[in-house]
Amino acid sequence: MNIVVAQSGGPTCAINASLLGVFRHATKYEEIEKVYGSVNGIEGLILDNLVDLREIIRDDDDVELIRQTPSTVLGSCRYKLPDPSADISAYEKIVSTFKKYDISAFFYIGGNDSMDTVMKLDRYFKANGLTIAAVGIPKTIDNDLPETDHTPGFGSAAKYVATTMQEIIRDSNVYAVPSVTIVEIMGRDTGWLTASSAVLRVNGEPAPHLIYLPERTFSIEQFLHDVREAQKTYHAVIVAVSEGIELDWSEIGEDFQSGKTDTFGHKYLAGVGKALEKLVSREMRCKVRSIELNVMQRCSSHLSSKRDIAEAERIGGAAVKAAMDGLSGEMMVFRRVSNHPYNVRIDHVDVTKVANRVKYFPPEWISESGNDVTKEATEYTLPLIQGEQNFRFKNGLPQHYILPQALPHRRDLE
Amino acid sequence: MNIVVAQSGGPTCAINASLLGVFRHATKYEEIEKVYGSVNGIEGLILDNLVDLREIIRDDDDVELIRQTPSTVLGSCRYKLPDPSADISAYEKIVSTFKKYDISAFFYIGGNDSMDTVMKLDRYFKANGLTIAAVGIPKTIDNDLPETDHTPGFGSAAKYVATTMQEIIRDSNVYAVPSVTIVEIMGRDTGWLTASSAVLRVNGEPAPHLIYLPERTFSIEQFLHDVREAQKTYHAVIVAVSEGIELDWSEIGEDFQSGKTDTFGHKYLAGVGKALEKLVSREMRCKVRSIELNVMQRCSSHLSSKRDIAEAERIGGAAVKAAMDGLSGEMMVFRRVSNHPYNVRIDHVDVTKVANRVKYFPPEWISESGNDVTKEATEYTLPLIQGEQNFRFKNGLPQHYILPQALPHRRDLE
Numbered sequence: 066m067n068i069v070v071a072q073s074g075g076p077t078c079a080i081n082a083s084l085l086g087v088f089r090h091a092t093k094y095e096e097i098e099k100v101y102g103s104v105n106g107i108e109g110l111i112l113d114n115l116v117d118l119r120e121i122i123r124d125d126d127d128v129e130l131i132r133q134t135p136s137t138v139l140g141s142c143r144y145k146l147p148d149p150s151a152d153i154s155a156y157e158k159i160v161s162t163f164k165k166y167d168i169s170a171f172f173y174i175g176g177n178d179s180m181d182t183v184m185k186l187d188r189y190f191k192a193n194g195l196t197i198a199a200v201g202i203p204k205t206i207d208n209d210l211p212e213t214d215h216t217p218g219f220g221s222a223a224k225y226v227a228t229t230m231q232e233i234i235r236d237s238n239v240y241a242v243p244s245v246t247i248v249e250i251m252g253r254d255t256g257w258l259t260a261s262s263a264v265l266r267v268n269g270e271p272a273p274h275l276i277y278l279p280e281r282t283f284s285i286e287q288f289l290h291d292v293r294e295a296q297k298t299y300h301a302v303i304v305a306v307s308e309g310i311e312l313d314w315s316e317i318g319e320d321f322q323s324g325k326t327d328t329f330g331h332k333y334l335a336g337v338g339k340a341l342e343k344l345v346s347r348e349m350r351c352k353v354r355s356i357e358l359n360v361m362q363r364c365s366s367h368l369s370s371k372r373d374i375a376e377a378e379r380i381g382g383a384a385v386k387a388a389m390d391g392l393s394g395e396m397m398v399f400r401r402v403s404n405h406p407y408n409v410r411i412d413h414v415d416v417t418k419v420a421n422r423v424k425y426f427p428p429e430w431i432s433e434s435g436n437d438v439t440k441e442a443t444e445y446t447l448p449l450i451q452g453e454q455n456f457r458f459k460n461g462l463p464q465h466y467i468l469p470q471a472l473p474h475r476r477d478l479e
Numbered sequence: 480m481n482i483v484v485a486q487s488g489g490p491t492c493a494i495n496a497s498l499l500g501v502f503r504h505a506t507k508y509e510e511i512e513k514v515y516g517s518v519n520g521i522e523g524l525i526l527d528n529l530v531d532l533r534e535i536i537r538d539d540d541d542v543e544l545i546r547q548t549p550s551t552v553l554g555s556c557r558y559k560l561p562d563p564s565a566d567i568s569a570y571e572k573i574v575s576t577f578k579k580y581d582i583s584a585f586f587y588i589g590g591n592d593s594m595d596t597v598m599k600l601d602r603y604f605k606a607n608g609l610t611i612a613a614v615g616i617p618k619t620i621d622n623d624l625p626e627t628d629h630t631p632g633f634g635s636a637a638k639y640v641a642t643t644m645q646e647i648i649r650d651s652n653v654y655a656v657p658s659v660t661i662v663e664i665m666g667r668d669t670g671w672l673t674a675s676s677a678v679l680r681v682n683g684e685p686a687p688h689l690i691y692l693p694e695r696t697f698s699i700e701q702f703l704h705d706v707r708e709a710q711k712t713y714h715a716v717i718v719a720v721s722e723g724i725e726l727d728w729s730e731i732g733e734d735f736q737s738g739k740t741d742t743f744g745h746k747y748l749a750g751v752g753k754a755l756e757k758l759v760s761r762e763m764r765c766k767v768r769s770i771e772l773n774v775m776q777r778c779s780s781h782l783s784s785k786r787d788i789a790e791a792e793r794i795g796g797a798a799v800k801a802a803m804d805g806l807s808g809e810m811m812v813f814r815r816v817s818n819h820p821y822n823v824r825i826d827h828v829d830v831t832k833v834a835n836r837v838k839y840f841p842p843e844w845i846s847e848s849g850n851d852v853t854k855e856a857t858e859y860t861l862p863l864i865q866g867e868q869n870f871r872f873k874n875g876l877p878q879h880y881i882l883p884q885a886l887p888h889r890r891d892l893e
Contacts, residue, residue, distance in 0.1 A: 076650050105655045136649035143654070228781055228877055235550035235879060236490050236778040240557070241519045241888045267874045269881060300888055356773045364650040367642055368781060370875065450875040460681045461784065461864040463642055465649060467683060474655045474714055 066096055066169045068385070069115065071103035072204075073175035073182070074143065076136035076360075077218030078369040079377035080204050081466075083174045084138060085131055086381020087202070088118050094389055101166060104472045106142035107173070107182055110159045112475045115166060121468065130466035132374060133456055135366035140472055146182045149189055156189050163197055170198040170388040174381070176205035176216075180396055180420040187394030187416065198388040201396035201416050202381055206363045208257035211424040212414040213398035217380060218363070220373030220449035223261035225365045226250055226358060227450065230262045230305065233356060234272045237301040244352040245292055245302045245345050248273070249338030251362050252307040256280050256426040258362065259307040260438045261446045272303035279309035280426045281435045285316050288341070289348055291436045296351075308337050317344055367463045371452025376409070383411040407448035480510055480583045482799070483529065485517035486618075487589035487596070488557065490550035490774075491632025492783040493791035494618050495880075497588045498552060499545055500795020501616070502532050508803055515580060518886045520556035521587070521596055524573045526889045529580060535882065544880035546788060547870055549780035554886060560596045563603055570603050577611055584612040584802040588795070590619035590630075594810055594834040601808030601830065612802040615810035615830050616795055620777045622671035625838040626828040627812035631794060632777070634787030634863035637675035639779045640664055640772060641864065644676045644719065647770060648686045651715040658766040659706055659716045659759050662687070663752030665776050666721045670694050670840040672776065673721040674852045675860045686717040693723035694840045695849045699730050702755070703762055705850045710765075722751050731758055781877045785866025790823070797825040821862035 070087045072080050084102070091097045100118045103109030121138065122128060131138055149156050162168075173183050183201040190197045203210050206222035230248060237246045250259040256278025263276060274295045277283060295302045317340045338355035345353040376399070384397045395413040402408040430442040457464045484501045486494050498516070505511045514532045517523030535552065536542060545552055563570050577585070587597050597615040604611045617624050620636035644662060651660045664673040670692025677690060688709045691697060709716045731754045752769035759767040790813070798811045809827040816822040844856040871878045 076653050105653075108655060134649060135646050137653050140655065141653040224875060229775060229779070231876065231879060232549050232778040232780060233774060235548060236774045239490050239519075239551050239555040241522060241554065264874070265876065268876055268878065270879075356775075357771065359770045360647060360650045361643060361770075361775070364646040365643070366646060447874065452875065453872060458867060460678070460861065461638060461866065462645065462679065462682055464682065465645060465684075 067099040067101060067167050068097055068170040068172065068388070069101040069103050069110070069166070069168045070172040070174070071106045071109060072137040072139050072141050073106035073173060073179040074141060074205065075363060076141065077204055077206050077363050078135045078221040078366040079217040079373050080136070080174055081131050081134055081138050082374045082377035083202050083204060083217055083381035085122070085128060086378040087172050087385055088122055089128070090382030090385040094385070101168065102139045105140040105474060106144065106175070106179070107146060107159070108142045108144050108475070110162045111155050113162050113165070114473060114475050115162070116472065127466065129457065130464060132378070133366055133454060133463065134466040135364040138466060138468070140474060143178070145178065146185050149185070159186070160195065169196060170200065172200050172202055172384050172388070174202040174204045176207070177210055177419060177421055177423065180210070180416050183396065184394065184416045184420040190393070198393035200384045200388050200392065201419065202384045203396060203398065206258060207252055207255055209255040209423050209425070211419050211422045212396070214401040214409060215399060215449055217373060217377035219257065221366070221369035222258055222362050223264070223446055224370045224450035225362055225368050226258055226262055227264045228368055229358060230273060230303070231265050231270060234270065234303055237303060242352050243296060243300055244354070245304065247304045247306060247338050247341050247345070247353070247355040249306055249308055249355060249357045251358065252279065252309050254279060254309055254423050256307045256309070259305050260426055260430070260442050262305040263438050264443050264446050264450065267443060267447060273305040274299055274302050275304045275436045276438055277304070277306045277310050277436060278426055278431060279307050279311065280428060281431055283310040283312060285313060285344065287435070289345070292345060292349065304341070306337060306341060310337055312337060312340060314340070367456060369454055370450045371454050373449060374454060380411055387413050404444060404448060481513040481515060481581050482511055482584040482586065482802070483515040483517050483524070483580070483582050484586040484588070485520045485523060486551040486553050486555050487520035487587060487593040488555060488619065489777060490555065491618055491620050491777050492549045492635040492780040493631040493787050494550070494588055495545045495548055495552050496788045496791035497616050497618060497631055497795035499536070499542060500792040501586050501799055502536055503542070504796030504799040508799070515582065516553045519554040519888060520558065520589070520593070521560060521573070522556045522558050522889070524576045525569050527576050527579070528887060528889050529576070530886065541880060543871065544878060546792070547780055547868060547877065548880040549778040552880065552882070554888060557592070559592065560599050563599070573600070574609065583610060584614065586614050586616055586798050586802070588616040588618045590621070591624055591833060591835055591837065594624070594830050597810065598808065598830045598834040604807070612807035614798045614802045614806065615833070616798045617810060617812065620672060621666055621669055623669040623837050623839070625833050625836045626810070628815040628823060629813055629863055631787060631791035633671065635780070635783035636672055636776050637678070637860055638784045638864035639776055639782050640672055640676055641678045642782055643772060644687060644717070645679050645684060648684065648717055651717060656766050657710060657714055658768070659718065661718045661720055661752050661755050661759070661767070661769040663720055663722055663769060663771045665772065666693065666723050668693060668723055668837050668839070670721045670723070673719050674840055674844070674856050676719040677852050678857050678860050678864065681857060681861060687719040688713055688716050689718045689850045690852055691718070691720045691724050691850060692840055692845060693721050693725065694842060695845055697724040697726060699727060699758065701849070703759070706759060706763065718755070720751060720755060724751055726751060726754060728754070781870060783868055784864045785868050787863060788868060794825055801827050818858060818862060
């Protein structure tokens with residue numbers, strides 16, 4: 066028998082580690098002959114675009130490099146599998162690929178959209194009497210997957226956000242003139258990553274002084290009041306704001322709003338930081354700037370959390386075991402056993418509990434004022450950012466894994 | 480006798496190392512009793528806002544932490560000293576502070592604007608028969624100071640830019656749909672830092688595929704042509720562009736241009752990346768995004784170049800020796816002796832050769848096409864990004880030096 070693994074959704078620093086987990090754990094089973102990788106997520110299964118992972122991961126050197134390389138070695142996609150009642154053709158193509166390569170298990174590393182794909186495929190396989198396992202492996206810097214304590218990729222992103230925030234704090238404190246610095250952090254629907262900036266307080270850093278998450282209604286009036294209050298205590302006020310907060314754009318200016326949506330119907334979020342910068346500058350006439358941490362949050366593997374990378378690999382391996390034990394239509398999850406010492410065990414849940422669902426930041430971890438998080442939030446995040454990878458540099462630069470030959474990116478689905 | 484040191488201009492990762500260089504080298508002279516730090520650059524001398532550095536740098540632990548802390552421990556300023564013929568009052572206040580604290584040498588760590596201050600003070604001291612030495616210590620991520628081979632701070636910024644660029648390249652290559660990614664890099668007048676992104680090629684990375692520096696006239700038409708040509712070869716086109724390129728804003732839209740200028744008469748540069756994103760999106764209708772590396776370029780000390788930090792400390796120490804040898808009105812410089820093996824010696828030049836002047840990126844290091852740099856540029860930059868600091872982490876986060884008590888930031892000059 067053969068198996069196939071694919072990577073989906075937005076890149077993280079840990080998604081390649083989960084790929085390694087699948088690949089390396091599979092070698093423990095004599096009955097698994099080949100581990101295929103599907104290029105550009107599910108698109109590779111539709112377009113018959115697979116690679117034999119043994120040709121890509123040739124030796125320990127490759128393993129070590131892939132582990133420290135951000136983003137997805139196999140490429141990714143945002144393709145949404147249609148409902149089979151609406152269009153069966155994609156399913157037929159996928160099954161045809163599975164048959165051609167004698168594949169009996171499919172592993173999909175991704176977020177809540179990708180778990181929708183796992184769910185649909187599992188249902189289709191079962192309805193059609195196909196003995197193909199479909200297992201989900203969680204991944205997202207947003208940390209917004211239900212059922213799992215946290216998602217691989219989040220710890221590294223949180224470590225980047227906190228470290229960079231700390232450096233921005235130093236940078237913001239240099240001049241005698243008071244200032245406001247607004248840092249925009251990723252999180253389409255949830256505030257997990259923005260909240261993680263508060264971990265700096267364990268090292269005695271009072272900033273960020275104000276933290277705004279999408280889980281609370283955002284009031285421009287309250288925000289301006291908060292900033293004015295913070296200025297009474299702090300020379301350089303630091304604000305952490307999630308890209309996902311809902312702004313009343315009419316109060317800021319229509320020119321800032323982008324109305325585009327992606328294929329999943331999500332709005333492209335951009336400009337919340339710039340919009341608040343414009344607002345503070347107009348209303349308070351003080352020195353203000355905004356900083357967007359942008360894709361660096363999800364791809365700065367030179368600063369990834371050693372624990373996050375190790376866990377990502379471990380949960381990838383556990384997915385193979387689950388499939389070999391006969392499971393399908395499940396997503397692997399972490400259960401936190403204890404915080405002191407930190408201990409998690411790996412479990413699995415019905416993927417329908419995860420697909421298209423969102424795990425919000427707990428409202429009880431947001432301070433009453435709505436502009437900060439509680440110490441529970443920090444205790445939750447802190448163990449996930451621990452440890453630094455023993456990183457390989459070459460010529461003064463982190464060394465990345467670069468494919469022996471470029472993967473064919475097929476565009477037939479675009 | 481006592482001496483005083485101050486930090487000026489925009490933050491870097493190496494400016495605190497130069498402060499340490501001055502402080503630690505001073506201890507080798509029995510005749511130097513106290514080393515004062517002036518808070519917020521020259522403003523601290525005008526406002527009598529000094530601190531005894533022994534109270535701030537108490538032990539080896541402090542030394543180690545300050546070395547890995549970005550930005551300026553003493554704060555900074557952008558205050559421009561007026562010409563004495565126009566206004567003598569600032570000079571009188573500075574001399575009064577020097578007399579009060581029995582100071583006979585002043586060290587100013589900064590860029591070309593700060594060297595203007597060193598030049599003016601030296602002239603004033605000499606014209607008034609005061610035996611106070613004024614010595615400049617170079618600093619800027621822009622690397623645009625004349626006479627010196629390179630400036631402390633540049634190597635760390637270049638290492639950050641190249642590393643982050645490499646991670647952005649990985650991030651940009653995930654989807655099957657072709658894309659253009661525009662990365663905006665700091666450099667008010669010069670392209671040194673933007674050009675440094677080309678060092679990735681020594682590790683086999685072909686990107687960035689297009690590099691635009693302010694030293695060449697920027698043509699929107701040529702740029703669009705270049706991008707279209709690059710798309711024929713590259714799935715994900717990566718563009719490195721300096722914030723300082725001169726755009727014909729009328730072709731992009733007036734709403735993007737910011738006309739504000741700072742106290743030195745420099746334009747605030749922002750939005751070149753966003754403007755080009757808008758342009759490509761409008762003209763080519765392909766997936767495009769822009770990323771601004773922002774202040775992270777100058778403050779990401781967790782990724783600083785070990786060589787840069789060591790050199791910054793060494794040149795700070797050399798400045799003390801120069802002053803003790805009787806020099807004044809000089810700026811310390813690096814002379815590159817050889818590249819293989821890399822070797823520099825420290826020298827000094829008349830500060831008038833540096834003040835208010837700019838060292839541009841050599842035109843012969845820009846490719847004929849105007850959209851790339853030659854291998855000479857990479858050979859120049861590569862030695863400067865070598866080595867990683869043995870960084871201290873605490874709770875999974877880089878540990879910063881935080882002042883035992885907050886420095887009083889005085890605003891009387893604002």
